[in-house]
Amino acid sequence: MNRCIMIEPVTRIEGHAKITIEVDETGAVSSARFHVTEFRGFEKICEGRPFQEMPGLMARVCGICPVSHVLASSKAGDMLLGVEIPRAAEKQRRLVNYAQVLQSHALSFFHLSAPDLLLGFDSPAPKRNIFGLLAEDQDFARRGIRLRQFGQRIIETAGGKRIHPGWSGPGGVSRQFTTAQRDEILSWIPEVLESINAALGRLKSLLDSFPEELEHIGNFPSLFLATVNDEGGLEYYDGTIRIVDSAGNCIAEHLDPTRYSTFLGEASEDYSYMKFPFYRPFGYPQGHYRVGPLARLNVARFAGTSLADRELREFKQRGEGAVCRSFHYHLARLIEMLHCAERIEELMADRDLFDDTIQAKASLNRREGIGSCEAPRGTLFHHYWVDKNGLMTKADLLIATAQNNHAMNASVEQTARRFLKPLEESNDFEEGMLNRVEAAIRCYDPCLSCSTHALGRMPLVIEIVKGGAVVGRLTRSRA
């Protein structure tokens, strides 16, 4: 008889989701899907509010990566004002963005994914968490927690608050950065670099023990999209979009992020609240792409800092062309943390950062503004339309996690097909196998609370099941 296995909720991710796996009479997986089951609706909430309020309001989209939303929103605001912001403001925004990528990656790797990697996918579920990790290897877990603290501390000292800092807005920032703050941050750097290097070494030595997982958890060709700087190097705050394919060929570059809607489209499927973005010239679903740490490292020609560049060269050897194994998101995350720590140290020596000209003043000069930046999980776009007084009439948020939606579904299906096999004696499934399906999602570190905002007629399918057989089916297409 056909069976449906449901993993709900998916654990150790940010937000609410479930996975359904359909199994046929022989016990083989016939389909597997990842559903986002929560709805946030910020695109609607912001209507009628002043655009100056958006960075503060949009920060509330997420408690893990509020800085990304603050920055994309501030940049959309800069565009509405039609100003170039002071250099000190730009440097401060860069600093806080590096800090946020570092702290978010630390959370993803040490708190959420390391339990699988260090304790094993098949270890007892009650111990497969940060507490189990602390019991197993206290120093490793403690270093992870400290790394997150470092990132959060920078956000707090520069932005005023650890979570939802509202210091950045249209035109610049509202607080000057001081040398006392610099000294505190610099005092952390040796420990931070040592911890990241230790974690990198540990992960690289562990990778050989997961040959099956490397090969079958999200290993498929796709496009990769990320922001790069003028020279094609790793960039998080401001630059142009570059797209490469799985062979490492450059498909497009120097794309202006403010024209994202001309090259990125959004499709929807009937089983998820989350949109399915795609690269327009390739169509849907062929144009699906991945974003985030793996994509950034595949897309960037170089990192631009010595330690990260050494790791990046080694990383690029792991694929033929681009690295297509989603399991390597973990490794990419650690390399990015190293890069961010190096960039933070560099910025501390930058005199521009301490300048007291921090805000460009202007009134509304445009009716449409677009801001983008690299969030920890990938490229983020905020697109605003305002009326003549500056009240929001419409917003479109293209969230990093949504851009990985197709890849997450593909990974779930691939993982389920490979690892889910019923036990002979009970026709049941081992918990560790199901955990691997969840781990496929964790590779992408999705932030689902960030990613569901469009309000309107969602396409919907309702199946009426009686005695295991589908007896009725209602469908509603997108309006």
Added chain:
Amino acid sequence: MSVRTLEVDGKMITALEGQTIFSAAWDSGIHIPRLCHLGGLSDVGACRLCLVEIEGQKRLQPSCMTKVAEDMVVRTNTPALRAHRRLIVELLLAERNHVCSVCVLNGACELQDLAAQLGVDHVRLRPQYPKLEVDLSHDRFGLDHNRCILCTRCVRVCDEVEGAHTWDVAGRGKNSRVITDLGEPWGESASCTSCGKCVQVCPTGALFSKGKTVADMRKDRGFLRYIVTAREKKLWIA
């Protein structure tokens, strides 16, 4: 002017004849909560937060509107009054959309401070979530009806200090709104001098300077003391 002696919260204080209980209590270091009162402006008794118990009177009296009397016995901080004030603040919070987390005045708002002081950690009443507009038509200032508590400080400062009387209140009950002139958008007001006094005296983020982001604004009411003092001492009359 003769002096009156009265008892406030068990403390004997003296006040000038004609002084209000509120002002006499504050002069003696007894701080009665308020939102509509502001030194330098006339009193209207709108917010009802300064209600006090007066011995011999069954009804609570607004201390900002009640004159002192000889041998008066006043209580300003009884459990019943605290419960009463808490309910008023909850009513204000439930009536409109007060979202501190995205407000320009977060951290410096009189309503927020008072709520914290009175221990309002949640609102027991059903929020009304009215659909209210934001007026950004003025070049420099904005009006968010969502955050307005109808204290009418803006109306009084505009009339009594600036002399423009741009602001007034229209509608009744829950439909009451502060308006500029005859209800035109603020930016089209013919009488507004753009002095900004209304913005500075507003206790919440209802009136704000444009361009400010979350928790980015602080209000400065120093000008009011300066103007009122100068007027009382006739400093501007040659």
